[in-house]
Amino acid sequence: ELLQEVEQSDQDDSRTGMLALLPSLKIMGVLCVFVLLFWLIWKIEKKFWEDQDNSDEESCSREEEQEQEEQQEQEAEEQEEKEVKVQDEQNDSESFGPNEDLKELGDSLLYLVNILIDIAQNVVLDTFFPVPERSFVVGSTYEGWGLPVGETVFRFLVSLKPPRGHIFHLELGTTRELPIRNSRIRVELKCTCGQEQDLKMLCFLHTSADELRNQQPSLLDTLCSGPYLDVEKTARWFGAVLKNAWKCVPLSAACRLNAVHFKRSCRFQLTPMIQRTFLIDVMFGVQQGNTDIFLSSQESEAAYTPSTAWPQTCxxxxxxxxxxxxxxxxxxxxxxxxxxxxxxxxxxxxxxxxxxxxxxxxxxxxxxxxxxxxxxxxxxxxxxxxxxxxxxxxxxxxxxxxxxxxxxxxxxxxxxxxxxxxxxxxxxxxxxxxxxxxxxxxxxxxxxxxxxxxxxxx
Structure with missing residues (x-):
């Protein structure tokens, strides 16, 4: 019993001590709660301000990136404008460059004209008309600097040779001013005696009139005005020869060749199947010696040009x-x-x-x-x-x-x-x-x- 009383007394004393410590523990617990609460609040505020700072930094970074992008876009636009300007200037100059398509077309037409001339040579072979020899393409259209005004005109100069039994004598006029505008081509007959077999003709100078009736007339009786070769008569004759030669060309089945007018030249309107119409202007002339100067049928600058005038052309x-x-x-x-x-x-x-x-x-x-x-x-x-x-x-x-x-x-x-x-x-x-x-x-x-x-x- 004494031991039980002692144990009971110790338990009562421990309870009394714990009860005495209880208020202190409550205070400590409350303090811990407040400390924990303040720590949580601090963490939350820290996180908030970090996010805010990061947001500001990101905002500033985005603004800087946007400014850089805008600046780059502006620089790109300026560079593009410069390139466009340079390209426009280049296009402007290129638009005035020679037209290679027209040059190729001119070469094709020159080939066509030469074919017509080859046919014409056979046509006049046994006659006493001038003989077309070779053609030259001339003028601004082929060279590539002419302006596109109206229909495209290609100009050709065809060299003429005298027929057998004839001579072309070039009279360059009395004026000293070159190129000469009033030059003429005098047609003369030459003796062909002894060559009758080779030339297949009678001599116009030394054959009787009765015998000459069976021979075609001389050039003096067909395309001349007096002793001089007539430009307008020659143009009409040469135009007819080219039209007949055109019928022998296979291309005539696909294209139309219409005579527009020919007074001092032969002008034709060529319309291919693609319906692109252009003009072929064929002048003709006589070469002055072996030079690159011709007496031609082209119009002179004078108000009136006689039909027997053959101006020099360069x-x-x-x-x-x-x-x-x-x-x-x-x-x-x-x-x-x-x-x-x-x-x-x-x-x-x-x-x-x-x-x-x-x-x-x-x-x-x-x-x-x-x-x-x-x-x-x-x-x-x-x-x-x-x-x-x-x-x-x-x-x-x-x-x-x-x-x-x-x-x-x-x-x-x-x-x-x-x-x-x-x-x-x-x-x-x-x-x-x-x-x-x-x-x-x-x-x-x-x-x-x-x-x-x-x-x-x-």
Missing amino acids: AVAEAKFFKHVAARAGEDSFHLGCLKVCAYILVGYNFSPYELKTVLMHLLTAIPVECWSQSYFVQRMEDILHYLRCCVEEKRLDHFLIGNKAVPAEIILPWEFRVSVPPNLFQRVARDPDRHEQALYETEMLRDRFKTLLTSGK
Whole structure:
């Protein structure tokens, strides 16, 4: 019992001690709860501010990225604008470049004309009409600098030879001004005695009139006015020969060839199956010796041209000169493109395309051919307009082929062309002060029009 009392007393004392510690434990528990709560709040606030800071940083980063993207887009747009501008300038210059399609078409038509000439040679073989020998394609359309005005016109010059028993004697006129505009072709008969078997003809000079009745008439009795070869009669005859020759060409089944008009030349309208109509203008002429100068049927600048007048033409020599330049120049040569631009800006002014063509030919012999590429386009156009201005100020523009030592030796010219004083193509400007003043004004307008063409393309 004593032991039980002692144990009971110890238990009561431990209970009393624990009860005494209970308020302290409650206080400690409350404090721990508050500490834990404050820790949780601090963690939450820390997380919040970290997220806020990260959001601000991300926002700033996004803004910086957006600014960079906008700047890059702006730079890209500016670069694109520059490229477009450069491309537009290149397209503008290319749009004035020589038309290779027209050149290929011109070569095809030259081949066709030569076929017609071959047929015509057989037709006139046993007659006393002129003999067509060879053809040359000439003019701005084939060269690639002509402006597309109306229907496309290809021009050809066909060389004529005298028939058997005849001679062409070229009378170059009395004027000293070259090229001669009033030259004529006198037809003479020559003796063919002893050649009757080879030539299959009787001699017109030494055969009786009764015997000659069985022979076709001479050229003097068919295409001449007096002793001179008549351009208009020759044009009508040659037009009929070409039309008959066309019937023998297989292409005639697919294309139509209609005569438009022929007074001093033979002009035909060719309409292929693709319905693209263009004109073939066939001039004819007689070669002056072995040179590149012809007495031709082309119209002269005079108000009236007699039917027996055969003006000198430099068309073949000039075409040969451009071929000479093209053979020496690179594939990117743009000299004919410059001439096409000149023809474009000349519209509405008093300068002729031929005058600007003459300026170009002079410069082609003065400036190396490698400096006529498309990259030098603006500089060469400025040279052309400056040269034109100087010529107007001096009231003189020399003919290119006459009296010019710079003409290549490949261009075969008559002796008088080599040694004569070149004619002045600006004679009208030299004689008339009002025209001179107007010409000076127009040179400035041409410069302005060229600048406008560069900036706006119009």
